[in-house]
Amino acid sequence: MSPSGPAEPELSYEKARDELVSVVQRLESGGVPLDESLKLWERGEELAAICQRWLDGARARVDAARKARTGEAGPSDG
Structure with a gap:
């Protein structure tokens, strides 16, 4: 793993989502010191990016x- 981060998500979508839910709950509780809140926020941003990469890949x-299946050349608008 490089300092700039892995090329692919290191967590499954489900694990990243579950950890993100936990981070949000801790932040919303309001009882976390500022320094820890900032670290939690940063981790939440990382987890949200991991989830988004998984969702983007699934969409693709x-x-x-x-x-x-349809032999379609491009996206169709409803």
Whole structure:
């Protein structure tokens, strides 16, 4: 793992989402010192980015599968 972060998410979507929920709950509780709150916020941002990468990848796979099934050349607008 490089200091700038891994090329792929290091956590599964579900693990990242669950940890993000925990981070949000801790931040919303209001009983966390400022320094720890900042660290939690930063971790939450990392986790949100991991989740977004997983969701983007899933969307791309669904789009590719739809195109392959229908022989569609481009996205269709409803």
